[in-house]
Amino acid sequence: MVDAPSDHSVASPDDIGGRPHELFSAARGLGKELWQDKPGFIGLLLLVALVLVAIFAPLIAPHDPAAQSLRERLLPPAWVLDGSWVHPLGTDNLGRDVLSRIMFGARVSLLVGTGVVVVAGGFGVFMGLLAGYFGGRTDSFIMRWVDTQVAFPGLLLALIILAVVGPSMTTVIVVLALNGWMVYARITRGVVLSVREEPYVEAAELVGCKPARVLYRHVLPNLTSPLLTLAILEFARIILAEAALSFLGLGVQPPATSWGLDVATGKEYMFRAWWLVTFPGLAIGIVVLAINLLASWARVTSDPQEREKRFARFMARRQAGAGTREAIAK
Amino acid sequence: MSVLEAVVPEPAEPLLRVDGLTVHFNVGRAGFWGQRPLQVHAVDDMSFTIAPGETLGLVGESGSGKTTTGRAILRRVPASGGKIYFQGHDITHVAGAELRLLRRHMQLVFQDPYASLNPRMRVIETVAEPLIVHGLAKSVQDATDRVSHLMNLVGLPADAGDRYPHAFSGGQRQRIGIARALALEPELLIADEPVSALDVSIRAQVVNLMQDLQEELGLTYLFIAHDLSVVRHISHRIAIMYAGKLIEIAGRDAIYEDPKHPYTEALLSAVPVPDPPLQRARSRISYAGEVPNPMQPPAGCRFQSRCPFATAQCLSEEPPLAEKAPAHWAACWHR
Structure with a gap:
């Protein structure tokens, strides 16, 4: 048994509502905890850096991402023979600067990825909660709807909607969310079905909690870890799905760009110019890694038992470290 | 009859x-x-x-x-x-x-003290929940006071409220369950x-x-x-x-x-x-x-x-x- 030390236990959001100073100290406590978990902290730093790059792309990008220069086609990165520091990561088949394109592409990719995960996740989790908790006809209706939509080819649906409405960032987000919410609904329903049989859920109902409170306070917290995992996997998939749409001319419209689009177009030059797929691909990989690191920290933090174990490990390490330092001083 | x-x-x-x-x-x-x-x-x-x-x-x-x-x-x-x-x-x-x-x-005391407490809620939240959902606690202070009275009643230490259920033994958990059942009197x-x-x-x-x-x-x-x-x-x-x-x-x-x-x-x-x-x-x-x-x-x-x-x-x-x-x-x- 590990006692939660006072500076470690953070008030839950429910009992600090409306008291800003406590919210602030809770946030500070969380920040301190994140600092102690180095991988999670690195993940957060990477994410913040990428978001800043996306926001300030016009200020820091060395070139206009759409400026073509046919004389400078397919230049390799700077550290390779024939490369130059004018185009640090080389140029593409139309002589556009790869680094600048990645910086600008971050805007679309991050926005679409986050937007779709939030919209599809929100809707899917909501439907899954309803289906799992209320059961019966609600469950049958929602799950048959999910089955029907899973059976329907997603790309076709996307093509129809995009052809009618016309491509834009918003439509891309809506279309991808329409294609992606079912998996959240299914996973949520499964967890809810098992959790709602737990005695503590029955206890909450017997005590007089209304369904919304039971779902929010007792069922939803159990979904943190499967949903975080799923959202991260989906994030990477969405970036690539956006690329597929853009590749078909229904996603991002050139001159704008996205990482996925760059990977898709660079694919044809894979053997002559590896840097066209490698760098946008690396960018996708780094985002997914950063979110993973942060999410794994969030998953542990959301489970009181895991959280106290982690804290105990941290304290043990610190004490061991202090012991060695003392020994060296002697 | x-x-x-x-x-x-x-x-x-x-x-x-x-x-x-x-x-x-x-x-x-x-x-x-x-x-x-x-x-x-x-x-x-x-x-x-x-x-x-x-x-x-x-x-x-x-x-x-x-x-x-x-x-x-x-x-x-x-x-x-x-x-x-x-x-x-x-x-x-x-x-x-x-x-x-x-x-x-009328309230229920459960058989399994391990499964009947939400592992993600602190003891104080679990015991105060009945008071909150029935609108019986006038303020946070009032709820805290009533919970500590209940804890006292069932023989739990005063500082138990800030901990999570996994920090307690089976008998103590059952006491928490009884305190929750008694919250509504x-x-x-x-x-x-x-x-x-x-x-x-x-x-x-x-x-x-x-x-x-x-x-x-x-x-x-x-x-x-x-x-x-x-x-x-x-x-x-x-x-x-x-x-x-x-x-x-x-x-x-x-x-x-x-x-x-x-x-x-x-x-x-x-x-x-x-x-x-x-x-x-x-x-x-x-x-x-x-x-x-x-x-x-x-x-x-x-x-x-x-x-x-x-x-x-x-x-x-x-x-x-x-x-x-x-x-x-x-x-x-x-x-």
Whole structure:
């Protein structure tokens, strides 16, 4: 048994509502905890850096991402023979600067990825909660709807909607969310079905909690870890799905760009110019890694038992470290 | 039912009156066209009363319907027939806001103290939740005060509120569960095998706590259990169930010293006596035979397949609950 030390236990959001100073100290406590978990902290730093790059792309990008220069086609990165520091990561088949394109592409990719995960996740989790908790006809209706939509080819649906409405960032987000919410609904329903049989859920109902409170306070917290995992996997998939749409001319419209689009177009030059797929691909990989690191920290933090174990490990390490330092001083 | 008034001789209004409670669960359909519904007869025609401040022990083997009876009284499973009266009001079919209001008057203590507390909620949140959802706590300070009073009442340390359930032992967790049940100041506490998941050494503590609380707060208990020594310790009266039927109900000493039903006799002979020579000298009554299929209960007495005294009458006619001695009711043709 590990006692939660006072500076470690953070008030839950429910009992600090409306008291800003406590919210602030809770946030500070969380920040301190994140600092102690180095991988999670690195993940957060990477994410913040990428978001800043996306926001300030016009200020820091060395070139206009759409400026073509046919004389400078397919230049390799700077550290390779024939490369130059004018185009640090080389140029593409139309002589556009790869680094600048990645910086600008971050805007679309991050926005679409986050937007779709939030919209599809929100809707899917909501439907899954309803289906799992209320059961019966609600469950049958929602799950048959999910089955029907899973059976329907997603790309076709996307093509129809995009052809009618016309491509834009918003439509891309809506279309991808329409294609992606079912998996959240299914996973949520499964967890809810098992959790709602737990005695503590029955206890909450017997005590007089209304369904919304039971779902929010007792069922939803159990979904943190499967949903975080799923959202991260989906994030990477969405970036690539956006690329597929853009590749078909229904996603991002050139001159704008996205990482996925760059990977898709660079694919044809894979053997002559590896840097066209490698760098946008690396960018996708780094985002997914950063979110993973942060999410794994969030998953542990959301489970009181895991959280106290982690804290105990941290304290043990610190004490061991202090012991060695003392020994060296002697 | 005039039978019921006789069970509790005092004129005081019973806190709880269960009158012919029947619970059947639909489990599917049988027959080529699915024309015959399959039903499990969990509880059949069960009647009893509990007076204010009394403890009724409800005993029976697994699957005899004791938990279902408790859940039906709490309105967690719908009654297929019969009536449940609480403080004279018919609560068999209350729903919605009225049902939520009823929760303030009767609460449940769970069997498994490990699964009945949300592992992601601190103890203070768990115990304060009833107060919050019923709008009984005026402020955060008020809620905190009331929770610490409850913790004190059930014998938990004052700093327990800030911790999570995993930091507590089984006995302590059961105390938390009792504190949560008491938060709404209910009159009736239904305890569904509250000590069967605990270590033997802890059981006495929790049972004694429940007795102290009863004295202090004037609580009424329906104590569901299969541990006969615990039931004897805490109950004023005891009801015995077999295969969904109430077969005997009487005062504690009457049941233990002079059981009327053959099943009760066998059940009691299984309780070990804490005196080895005496225990060796006792003979255990055990009857062969199978418990009847709850989907197709037999026509006559439910105990007919195992009863050594069964006659033709037992096979065809169901014995009614009859008064065999003053305030001692049993359902048997031959005793």
